[in-house]
Amino acid sequence: MAQYGGWAGKVLRVDLSTGRITTEDTVEKYRDYVGGTGIGYKVLWDEVGPNVKAFDPENKIIFATGPLAGTSAPCNGRTAITTLWPSCWPKHLVASGHMGGHFAAELKYAGFDGVIVEGRADHPVWLAISDGKAEIRDGRHLWGQGIRRTNYEISREMGAEAAVAAIGQAGENMVPLSVISNSGSHTGAGGAVLGSKNLKAIGVRGTGSIRIAGDKGDWEKAVKHHLSILGANNQHVVPNSPQPWAEYYNPGTRWLAARGRVWGASDPPIDTGTGDPHNLNRIAYRTNSAAFFLGPDAWKNTVRGNGCTACPIRCHTRIKVPAVASKYGISEIGQSTCIRLVLGKRFFKKFPDGPLGQTSIEACMLGMHFADDLGIWDNYGQLQRDFHKCHNEGIFKNKVGAKEYQSYSWDKLERGDPAFLFELLPRIANREGELATALGLGTGFMLERWSIPEAEWKKDHQLNYWKHGHPKHHSHEDAGQCGVVINTQYNRDAQCHSHSNFTRNGLPIEVQKKLAVDLWGSEAAIDPLGEFTPMNAHKAKMAKWSLLRKELHDSIALCNWMGPWSASPLKERGYKGDDSLESLLYSLATGDGKSREELDEVAERIFVLHRALTIRGMGTRDMRTQHDTIPDWVFADEKDRAPFTKGTIRMDKTDIGNAMTMFYRELGWDTATGSPTRDTYKRLGLPEVAEELGKAGLTV
Amino acid sequence: MIYPLEVAEFIRENSKAGELVTAALIESAFEEHGLAAGNAEEEPPSISALIEEAFRSHGDLKEISDDSGIARYFSGLFMTEAYARVLLLKLQGPLEMIAEVIRENSRAYPRPVPLALFEWSPFDLSRERIEPILKEMAESPGYRDIALLTTSIGNLFAYSTDYLEPGHAEMLAEWIDVGQAENP
Structure with missing residues (x-):
């Protein structure tokens, strides 16, 4: 191992059934598979048989990073979570979730390229990893808590620098549509498998570093080169409005920076500027996921960009919406990107002030609040599309008892009142009632439970449903x-x-x-x-x-x-x-x-x-x-x-x-x-x- | 004394700020700062001669002009010709600017453009101003190729029927306005 850089050197193996903790040499055992999903697939191939199901103790869940995590290479904050997938229908097959944030770097600095979790603990536990050591700790006080509280409690034990990947109530209750989350808003699916193993969280703290094997000057040059060819989020390389330096513009891209477009909730407000790509110190101003997904009104709510280790893109835009604190009693600050940023609003067909108005932004804030704490996964928007289809076509009415059906304030849903999410999302996480339980199974198992042929879903373009319980x-x-x-x-x-x-x-x-x-x-x-x-x-x-x-x-x-x-x-x-x-x-x-x-x-x-x-x-x-x-x-x-x-x-x-x-x-x-x-x-x-x-x- | 370098720097500074400059602007700026084009002992060189010299010495300087024949200058270090063209269009008035930008987008990409685009720099038209411009455009024979459409979330897009078929334009507008965000 000594001659290689990049890799931390060890993969941790934790058997929750026996409490045995061992390590393996990363390069010796996994070099041909590099890391991440490569390690995950290799472990599943070698160690998990074809008839194992997602929630069996014999299933394994592999958190693995790779040799670039924790270095200064841009965009390296990735952890792959590979396991048998509980929402894969009709049989649980291999799949992986992908988590950004700071977990990957912290794990590397603690000396590990990955963590293989196997077996099942006989009571709720969490795993503490700190500078080459790992320990299974009692997690009964954390069970039943949301992801934020879990982060807080573990950080109190391990220190504020710790990265904590945790499940919420959805994962604990083995809701197949559940996530593992770290660093506030960085999620990867697979939470239910962790829940099935009684593993509430993995806390990681590392003070080590990653050795670069090559010439340091060459490395610095390579990193600068990488920075120089970066675009905005999703590697969109053209600004979405004309800029003096730009030959092209394209109103569809996520490169939103422009003079006059201002992070309005910063103090003082920050003008994102013209975004000349040769200025490598201003890459972070190019992307504003909130303005892209929630509409131009979100500029006034924008506090700043946030994101993963060593990534200047900062696609998890942080927004401040004071109205949600007064109306709903939740934090006025939220941050996310892409599909999770709009998770809440997608349950609604319309809002009283239009599709990009203040109410839709409030629905997004509530969606982030619940999904990131309860640990709900929306199956790339399929959860909401299933919800609409079942509601619009009377499927809920037919499949759910009258008392339960009437317990939902459908009028709130129809008039676009974000408060409806208070009724729906916690029930999904807690498997409360038939409607929420079925939705949380994922499309395939929901259809099977309600005897609806999958073919009906495969016909409907509006659903975007593809196969195996998941969308395109x-x-x-x-x-x-x-x-x-x-x-x-x-x-x-x-x-x-x-x-x-x-x-x-x-x-x-x-x-x-x-x-x-x-x-x-x-x-x-x-x-x-x-x-x-x-x-x-x-x-x-x-x-x-x-x-x-x-x-x-x-x-x-x-x-x-x-x-x-x-x-x-x-x-x-x-x-x-x-x-x-x-x-x-x-x-x-x-x-x-x-x-x-x-x-x-x-x-x-x-x-x-x-x-x-x-x-x-x-x-x-x-x-x-x-x-x-x-x-x-x-x-x-x-x-x-x-x-x-x-x-x-x-x-x-x-x-x-x-x-x-x-x-x-x-x-x-x-x-x-x-x-x-x-x-x-x-x-x-x-x-x-x-x-x-x-x-x-x-x-x- | 104005030197060609100062002329070049003046053009560059304006390019950085997203502005084209004319000879008249250069002259008045230097006058304002008390800089004469020459000194008392000799015949001062003309501004046009200085600009010529600046162009000979500084390869980044570029000239662009429209039908009016007035030359406008920018630095290729800080401004692209494409952006300079947009600024020229802006000088021709909002109708012509909007129509030409719509036509160029429909021809080159091809794609319809959201009218909200014209609210941003360098177009800088207010939402209230765009509406009457569109009405005027609809009534002017020279803009018959400019068509409007509304996406499913109510946003207005425009395209040129010379380059885009209505069905294709509708699909592309929906993709730009709704589809991309719905399929992140």
């Missing part, structure tokens, strides 16, 4: 066939941003196409939105690249909500990013020199191991028809426009069939079944996987 996540609305292929591959919503970060980066299509030539071999890899063309081999390359970069980021601990850095805001670079950035940072940090191609092969090994776990879990090699399914709504258009006509994102069934075939071929998989071939497993250094699956008749 950046599909063809972002990247045509590439997006569809990506959404077939996982056992939860796909969580892949490699493709959408490129297509949404804000550059004109002509510039994007030039970049596409370098990345995927042809301009034909991408289409303008709503002007899709038939599938081709370059789109298959883009899909493969997108998925491998996602797994790479989830393993080396870079944020796939920001990367890959395939474009930049710099005109002098022709807006090129750096597709070798990951290998540059990885090689310098660890000393394990790997080219872009070599590191992509590691990512492919990790991705294929995920595929093997899914095949073993499902007990079939016919992934093409049994797993990689596509909902009907992808092939429909509300105006019945034909595929490939302007203005529609409707896909063509035959073309998507070709897309799947080309994608499988690109990965060296059997095109008939979508199963990796024995040769592919062997090429990727997974002969034991091929052997085990072969014995079970699960290879081709």
Whole structure:
């Protein structure tokens, strides 16, 4: 281990059934899988059999960071949480949650690259990790508490610098739609698995550091280079209004900084300025998630940006809304990003002052207040879409007893009164009543409980439901066939941003196409939105690249909500990013020199191991028809426009069939079944996987 | 004494602030600060000669002009030509500015633009001002290609029918205004 940098060196293993705590050498055991999801998949493959269920003590949950976590590489605050997924329907299959914040860095500074949690404690406990030592402590006083109180109590014991990843009541009650949260608002799903193990929280405090193996000057240069090609959140590289330095602007991007746009709740107010990308000290002013998601009125509520270790993007915008303190008795301060920022408002169809008015902002504050304390996961917005569908179509009325149904103030919901959330969200977390319990199961198990065919959900475009109990996540609305292929591959919503970060980066299509030539071999890899063309081999390359970069980021601990850095805001670079950035940072940090191609092969090994776990879990090699399914709504258009006509994102069934075939071929998989071939497993250094699956008749 | 360097710096400072400058502005600024273009013993060089010299010595300086023929200057170090073009459009009045920005977006990307865009710098039109401009535009034959649409959350977008079909424009506006935030 001594010759490598980057890694902290040890992976902690905690058996809650026996109380035994051991460590393993990270490099010796997991170097070929790097970290993060790589370690998670490897542990599940080696140690958790195909018939184990999410809440069985035999299931394991792996918190793993990677070699870049805790360094000065930008966007490194990532922890992957890998386990059998309790909302994956009809069977719990492998999946991972992704948590930002400061947990990853603190774990590394404490000397660990990951924590494998196994077994089940006989009473509530929490795990204290501090500078190379770990201890299981009594957590009975924490059980029943929200995440904020748990953080507070553990921080009192461990010190204010500790990072605490905790579950709320939703996790304790094994609500499948529950999260683990650290650093206030940074969540990853999987809370119910922690609850099933009676593990309330993991507190981490580390005072160590991460050794950089390469030349320090080269490292500093690489970090500066990375900073220089950063955009705003989601690597949007074009400001959303004209700026003196900018050749382009795009009203759809998350680069909101502009002279006159002010963090109004700061004291004194701060003007975000023109945002010249050459000024690396002002990157944090580019993004304002609150103004992007809640509307321009949120500028006046903005206090500042907040975010993860070493990340200048600060996408968790902190807002101050005094009205919620007086009206609802909750904190006037909230912070979050993306889907969790709007969790509350999405339960409502309308608000009295419009979709972006003050009431909607208050609903968002209440949503954050409850979801981040009770630890509720909204399944990338599917929870709210299920809620609307069931309410609008009378499903709740039919499936829930009259007394329970009437106990909800539906009039508050109809008139857009955020107070409705006081009735709904705590009941979901506490499994109170049929309605809330069913919603908290996730879509698949809710439909099964209420004897509703999944096919009904797969028809409805408004639902965005895809398969296995989860919705789509950046599909063809972002990247045509590439997006569809990506959404077939996982056992939860796909969580892949490699493709959408490129297509949404804000550059004109002509510039994007030039970049596409370098990345995927042809301009034909991408289409303008709503002007899709038939599938081709370059789109298959883009899909493969997108998925491998996602797994790479989830393993080396870079944020796939920001990367890959395939474009930049710099005109002098022709807006090129750096597709070798990951290998540059990885090689310098660890000393394990790997080219872009070599590191992509590691990512492919990790991705294929995920595929093997899914095949073993499902007990079939016919992934093409049994797993990689596509909902009907992808092939429909509300105006019945034909595929490939302007203005529609409707896909063509035959073309998507070709897309799947080309994608499988690109990965060296059997095109008939979508199963990796024995040769592919062997090429990727997974002969034991091929052997085990072969014995079970699960290879081709 | 004004030197070419000072001219260049004056143009750069204005570019940083997002402004174009004319020869007249340079002249009046220097007069205001008591700087003569020359000294008492010799014939002072003209402002245009100084600007020419500044352009010869400083490669970042650029010139842009519209139909009026008045040259305007900016520094490529701090301002792009695209932004300078927007500033030129602004000088032509709000109708022409709005229409041309809409047309350019519809042609180059293609995409409709939210009218809220014109409330921000460098357009700087108030919401109240945009509405009558649109009415005027609707009644003027020169702007018949400019079409409006409303997204599902009630925001107005505009596009040019010369470059975008209505159905396509609707889909793109909905994506910009609602779809991207709904699919974060």
